[in-house]
Amino acid sequence: MKKKKNSWYDYLWIATILYFILGLFNVVFAWLGMICMAVPLYFAIKDGKKTYCNKYCGRSQLMDLLGNRLKLSKRKECPAVLKSTTFRYAFLIFFMTMFSMSIVTTYVVYKDAATFRQVITLLWTFKVPFTFNYHGTIPWVSQFAYGLYSLMLTSTILGIITMVFFKPRTWCVYCPIGTMTQGICKLKAMNLKSEYDHDNKAFD
Template identity: 60%
Template sequence: MNKKKWYDYLWIFSTTYLILGFFNILFAWLGMICFITPLMIALIKGNKAYCNRYCGRGQLFSLLGGHFGLSRKKDMPGWMRSTGFRYGFLIFFLTMFGIMLWNTYLVFAGTQELKQVVTLLWTFKLPWHWAYHGTLFSPGVAQFAFGFYSIMLTSTLLGLITMVLFKPRSWCVYCPMGTMTQTICKIKFRTKEDSKQCL
């Protein structure tokens, strides 16, 4: 039997992160770890160790869908598993991320006021003022936190929905970070093989 390692408990980090956002939105910045670490591992090491071992969100879905039986454990529809859908979702996700960065810039520039809302599923604006207690820096810092937390909460919600409907870690199939890191690994591996052939 495999012995539990320290990284098997990273689901606690993911859960704590989501909870902290209800108390102080500035904690949303911590989520950058989940964006930078997988990209760094893929770029430097050329593998998906983050998805394979360290993804707390994936572990959370495994736990809820597997141990707690909150998943139907059915196959995802074919179109959702297709390369087209995965890359399409990645492009959509990056576009929405770009819009969020633009809104942050506008607040930093002073042309737009800070909006104390969390946008769920890129549509539903939920009042979130109770989690904002001011910032020592520019209101743009808080705007980024609201925008980033919206992304994290939305993706968790989507992950939970597909966890219930299909297999526990269905989110991993269309996770933009997963698609992005796999693409980086593909490019890195091909470049390495090509340079070997040149020798």
């Protein structure tokens, strides 16, 4: 059987690694993480498809690389809870709440620059002071960057942990962006169907 040829987007895992490295040099690069939220939503809303997950997601490629090619994964079945709709949507809500909190923090810093903290919060609990990647920008811009970098690093850590114990791409099962875009696609398909029904009724 012929081997599948790689496309340019099969190398986007490099971008994922680059993202974390760039963030170590200057925290403002963390803003690039917005791409990982905006692009999947764009595809879901415009086409009603999970094009980002299916083709461009660098994180899933990285998990695949670590788990399959570097054989770091035990490739066990993930617990049933993880793939339940309840858990997936609960995690989405939790994740979005945490994201909103970092926007609130950013707003507070925007109003009063004295509250600016050069801290990375891992797993929403452990605060690690990070000062070497701060080179003086507008405080609120940096504060949001710290928040987003924390979120990206935290989710990657979670992804790597589940990659090791279960199948390589287990992160995809509870990935908040994946859950959200799938939800949007389902809503879109439902709408199209009702529009179709509506259009056809006119001919009855």
